[in-house]
Amino acid sequence: MGKTVLITGAAGFLGSHLCDKFISEGFRVIGMDNLITGDIRNIEHLFKNKDFEFYNHDVTKFIHVPGKLDYILHFASPASPIDYLKIPIQTLKVGSLGTHNCLGLAKEKGARILIASTSEIYGDPLVHPQSEDYYGNVSTIGPRGVYDEAKRFQESLTMAYHRFHGLETRIVRIFNTYGPRMRLNDGRVIPAFIGQALRGEHLSVFGDGLQTRSFCYVDDQVEGIYRLLFSEYVEPVNIGNPDELTIKDFAEEIIKLTGTNQKIVYRELPKDDPLQRQPDITRAKEILGWEPKVSREEGMKITYNYFKNLSKEDLLKKEHKDFSKHNRK
Numbered sequence: 001m002g003k004t005v006l007i008t009g010a011a012g013f014l015g016s017h018l019c020d021k022f023i024s025e026g027f028r029v030i031g032m033d034n035l036i037t038g039d040i041r042n043i044e045h046l047f048k049n050k051d052f053e054f055y056n057h058d059v060t061k062f063i064h065v066p067g068k069l070d071y072i073l074h075f076a077s078p079a080s081p082i083d084y085l086k087i088p089i090q091t092l093k094v095g096s097l098g099t100h101n102c103l104g105l106a107k108e109k110g111a112r113i114l115i116a117s118t119s120e121i122y123g124d125p126l127v128h129p130q131s132e133d134y135y136g137n138v139s140t141i142g143p144r145g146v147y148d149e150a151k152r153f154q155e156s157l158t159m160a161y162h163r164f165h166g167l168e169t170r171i172v173r174i175f176n177t178y179g180p181r182m183r184l185n186d187g188r189v190i191p192a193f194i195g196q197a198l199r200g201e202h203l204s205v206f207g208d209g210l211q212t213r214s215f216c217y218v219d220d221q222v223e224g225i226y227r228l229l230f231s232e233y234v235e236p237v238n239i240g241n242p243d244e245l246t247i248k249d250f251a252e253e254i255i256k257l258t259g260t261n262q263k264i265v266y267r268e269l270p271k272d273d274p275l276q277r278q279p280d281i282t283r284a285k286e287i288l289g290w291e292p293k294v295s296r297e298e299g300m301k302i303t304y305n306y307f308k309n310l311s312k313e314d315l316l317k318k319e320h321k322d323f324s325k326h327n328r329k
Contacts, residue, residue, distance in 0.1 A: 002051070004028040004068055006111075008059050008102060009075035011038030013181050014116070014174070014221065018073060019043055021222050023051060030065060033076065034058040036090065037083050042181050059098035060090075069109040071229060074102040075116045077150070081270070082187035088146040095150025096157070103161045103169075112168035114229045115158045117236060119175040120148045124274040129244075131280035132173065132236050143271055155236060162234055170228050175240025175279045179218030179299065180306035189213060190300075193251055194307045197258040207269030209248030214278045216241035217299035220292040227288040240279035241292040253296075257304055 005022050009015035010031025015038065022029050023046065031043055032055045046052040057063065059076045077094050078084040084091040099115065106113040122130045123138030138148045155171055162169040178190040185195060196203050216239070224239035245253075251264050284290045 002026050002028055003070040004030065005071040005073065006030045006032060006065060006069055006105075007073045007075060008032045008098070009038065009077060009116075010054065011035055011040055011042050012075065012079070013042070013179075013183070014079075014177065014218065015073075015075045016042035016181055017179070017218050017222050018075065018225065019046060019052065021226055023049060025226075027051070029053070030055065030069075032057050032059065032063075036087065037078050037080075037183075037186075039181075039183070059101055060093045061101070063101045063105050065105065065109075069105070069111045072102055072106050072109075072111050072113040073116070073225075073229070074099060074113065077116070078147070079118075080183070080186040080188050081144070082185075084147040085143055088143075091146045092150050095147075095154045099154045099157055103158065103167065106169075107161065107165055107167055112170070112229070113158075114170040114172060114225065115154055116225075117151045117155050117171050117173045118147075119173055119238070119240065119277060119279065120144070120274075121152050121155065121173065122274075122277075123148055125276055128276050129242060129278035129280040130238070132238055132283055144273075159234075169234055170231070171234075171236040172225050172228050173236050173238045173240075173279075174221065175216055175238065176213050176277065177216045177218055177221045177240070179303055181218075182303075184307060184310065189247065189250065190215065190303065191307070193254040194258070194304055197254055197260045197262055198307060200260070200262070202263045202265045203251045203254065204267050205247055205251050205264050206267050206273065207247075209251065209264070209266065210246050211269075211273065211275045212244045212246050212277060213250070214241050214244045215250075215296060215299075216292055217294035217296075217302075220294050224284060224288065224290045227290050228284075231288055233287050237283050237287065238279040238281055239284055239290070240281065241296075242279055242281055243292075243296060244278040253300070257300055
């Protein structure tokens with residue numbers, strides 16, 4: 001019988017692509033998601049596969065998975081500003097209680113666990129590009145702190161389990177990733193720009209547009225995560241594309257890609273929005289033999305075609321998830 005992997009956040013953007021990757025590599029995959037921000041349509045194509053099983057479950061509550069588990073990938077978390085600003089308490093809980101439950105499960109099963117951290121642990125960085133030995137510049141009490149600090153605590157708890165219990169742990173720091181299955185109106189740069197272009201709206205750039213981002217195509221991101229899981233390296237590793245550009249230049253690329261004649265409109269920069277974001281991937285190159293292969297031009301064409309083929313209903317609807325019940329405790 002093949003190896004079994006549990007993937008939390010399985011119905012999300014990255015989680016669903018990881019499910020596909022591990023199925024294609026011959027694993028038995030158990031996907032887990034409470035569908036607060038995930039979309040069941042991202043994994044529906046796997047339901048008929050005998051090697052895939054889905055649990056609708058909130059990882060902040062006790063996790064029970066019968067039988068053998070070889071690996072756990074903890075990707076359950078809101079990941080877009082719209083989400084974690086609407087459900088700040090749940091965001092903190094999934095990074096703390098959810099991570100604690102996943103680590104406890106890994107200890108019980110003797111499984112290796114990979115934790116999904118983020119470039120947001122660097123905050124608004126004073127060091128550029130960001131390497132793994134940079135401790136960051138984060139506001140604990142700012143609106144983005146609920147996400148940033150959840151991830152920072154998550155890393156600390158993971159390393160504590162590694163050192164105290166001898167648990168096999170891995171930590172990936174994910175930089176901006178894009179591709180099919182992103183939610184169109186989740187507030188992140190690429191789906192926001194493409195959605196506006198497809199609806200004939202002007203593109204909203206926050207601040208002066210000179211802040212930078214580095215975008216990694218999802219296939220490259222998944223390959224880096226996969227290699228990290230099976231490496232012997234326990235400290236955090238940046239996985240991202242160091243090809244940096246300004247948001248203003250990227251908006252102009254989107255207008256050219258979509259063949260529309262929209263203009264760029266400038267809006268107030270959100271509080272604590274990082275002005276620079278570029279990964280130093282030296283560690284990933286040396287330890288994993290990994291670096292991104294898909295150019296932004298190629299990846300954006302695939303992503304744009306995915307969004308272009310969405311239904312008119314999906315294109316026009318705004319985010320309408322009811323988050324109220326998830327903020328009560």
